[in-house]
Amino acid sequence: MTAPAVAAALRPVSLEEVNALAPLTLRSCRKYVVPASLVPVLVDHLAPGFGVLGDGGRTVFRYSSTYLDTPDLLTFRQHRQGRRRRFKIRTRSYLDSGLTMLEVKLKGARGVTDKRRTVHDGRPGELTPAAARFLRDVMDGYGAELPRPLRVSAVTDYRRTTLVAFSGAERVTCDTGLVCAHAGQTAAMREDLALLEVKTRGGVTGVERLLHRHGLRPVGFSKYAAAVAVVNPGLGGNRWSRVLRRCFDRL
Template sequence: MENYTELLSHFQSISLPALIDAQLMNRVDTKFVFRVEDLPELLIELQDKYHVLVVNQQRIANYENIYFDTPSKTFYLDHHNGKDHRYKVRYRKYGNSDNTFFEVKERCQNRTIKRRIQVDKFQHNLGVKATTFLIEKFPELPHLDPQLLNTYQRITLVNEELMERFTLDLNISFQFEGKSVYFENIVIAELKQAYVNRNSFAYQYMKKQQLRPSKLSKYCLGTLFTFDQPIKYNNFKYSFNKLKALNNAS
């Protein structure tokens, strides 16, 4: 991690208040997965093209999520089956700022719309405030239970001119009902844009490295590795096998 910290010190910084205009709550997302050993080269390549988010003097932030779904994994299966209109529901704690939000990500017509409310604490049940938010804003959603705990560290790169963010998630872990899995050898990157722009510096770098976009979200990845019952995954098989190979590589 020290090596990343040194490399990130060469980026110009951007603070949390300045990031508000680039929050991209209505956006297009593109995910990539690559080996953590390739991260230094990427940071060197992008250091003069992006700013790095700094919160409380930290360039690498700790994140903690609790995802909610039905016991039959409705949201997971909607994603797997390519349903055009689907959801992710979670609590998210931003460790470096101690802010916690209840968030709903709605995917529709290849766009991601994120709506959220700030809450007092990170908890393993919906609680009154979150339940009220769901009833008022998303009455169509079924009853939800906590399904997955997820932690990771994130580097957030920002290009204000292109109105995009490029997040890099490291040291990813998942836990569900006593079963846990840890991914220390991979990076899950996500390019977040107001509109699709394949001239993005980050996208062009990924293309140059022959890294193709991944369909697998962190929630779906964690579900695949921690759910102890058979679950449909044939549409994720390519990404699933690639992730296993990358994480097991020495």
């Protein structure tokens, strides 16, 4: 998805408008791996009911997420096992603005994701005293202990375009150029693919019905799990093996 292709079809909206229309911090999320060539076709179908996050003419933004986990990869193992109650801890840096947020994604009842976040006061992945207090408070509210020790376990870098329905019913992110790093190794997602994530409080959305008509179905995909599993198959990422083989040439 290129910035000109999106800007030509959808009205740019500010971050404040996106958050007002569809904050969706408590949501259901479904991911789709799609041919990058299909994305402009999908975008054309979305206008005029969708806007695109824009800032100064830019509609594609650079993200970097730094994940925190225990030395024995507790978070990764919980996700691999499909635990109904699980969490991920990361800092997310918005490279074009210089802002870094500390985020916790909590998995709750019926697979709903509850994302808690705050401005981070340290370097990416650094557990400052304020960060530690925030994490303890979130985990206390979740009814779980904050795992210890936490350390940087993986980093993912990618480009993101965010689409938002003016109805507020859904938000769609499109990630390209994904590069995963874990244990000193890196793996890059194929450039001819894009990762779409549909975020909603309801059931199947209009965007998803459009994807289904193109023969596309949701996939189990986690950037963090991919970062760990794709460079270290011995850690048991079999549940994602099919989608990872499709996305990464090194498998």
